[in-house]
Amino acid sequence: MIYQLTAPLLDACVLGIVSKEDAYGYTLTQQVRELIDVSESTLYPVLRRLKKDNLLDTYDNSYQGRNRRYYTITPQGRKKLDFYCDEWKIYKDKIDVLMDLKEDLKDE
Amino acid sequence: MNKKIFMRQLEAKLRGLPKDEQKDALEYYEEYFADMGIGDDDDVTQVVGTPKDVAHNILNECLTKQEEENVKNNSVKNSVKSIWLVILGIMAAPVALPLIIAFAAVAFSLFITVVAVGVSAVACGITAIIVGVALIPGVIWASGVQSTFILGVCLLFIGITILMTMLLIELAKAIAVLLLKLYKKITKKGVVKNEY
Secondary structure (H helix, E strand, O other), rough: OOOOOOHHHHHHHHHHHHHHOOEEEHHHHHHHHHHHHOOOOHHHHHHHHHHHHHOOEEEEEOOOOOOEEEEEEEEEHHOOOOOOOHHHHHHHHHHHOOOOOOOOOOOO | OOOHHHHHHHHOOOOOOHHHHHHHHHHHHHHHHHHHHHOOOEEHHHHHOOOOHHHHHHHHHHHHHHHHHHHHHOHHHHHHHHHHHHHHHHHHHOOOOHHHHHHHHHHHHHHHHHHHHHHHHHHHHHHHHHHHHHHHHHHHHOOOOOHHHHHHHHHHHHHHHHHHHHHHHHHHHHHHHHHHHHHHHHHHHHHHHHHO
């Protein structure tokens, strides 16, 4: 992919995934990787940042005698995701117009 | 590199971070490998990269956070933290060696400058205070205008010392912020390659 996934977009993607269903590190990474080429170690710093900012929370479940840390979205996280979605739509529309995929901003 | 060695090296690279931070990262990767079905002796660098890369990503995230923190509250404590993170980052940086050396040289010279200015400021300060205090008995023997003048000089010296100290602290803080920015700029190329 030639377009880069920058930090806010990556944050938005992770929040989007977790908003559907709580997930743990491995499945989260695989879900992103199914569609976009990121390295396996990309997501840890993102998850850490989102947790620090109180957008995600974690809880532990045991699985086959070991621990598994699940990430879940917080109310602030949901709000932030809504914000990211709105921003993304605005941005996407603008780029669409400039790339001639769309007539003007009011078109739907 | 097998998982066992990878985890040991990652632990070593993250050693400067707060304890809970280290534990969190190590547990994450331990769990990640378990979910992938990777055993102690399986190769993991193909999957997640070298411990250096992984540590660098984590440290870089800490640095970004610290930068925000510095903007919010530029205290001495935050400055010290910034410099510490930069040092850790340099050790884990996947940038070319010459760059590291150049950066280390710049950082070192800045550090020496601060120390030199600091030492001279403190020396001046101590002298000023000694002179100031030493002159105080003069007030007793001198009379009228003279004593007022001497007292003024004493206070002046003490005041200059306080101002110089404050100036020095501000300077040190500014340099810490500068170092952090410089570091991020230098390592940016390496980060983009590794991170996404």
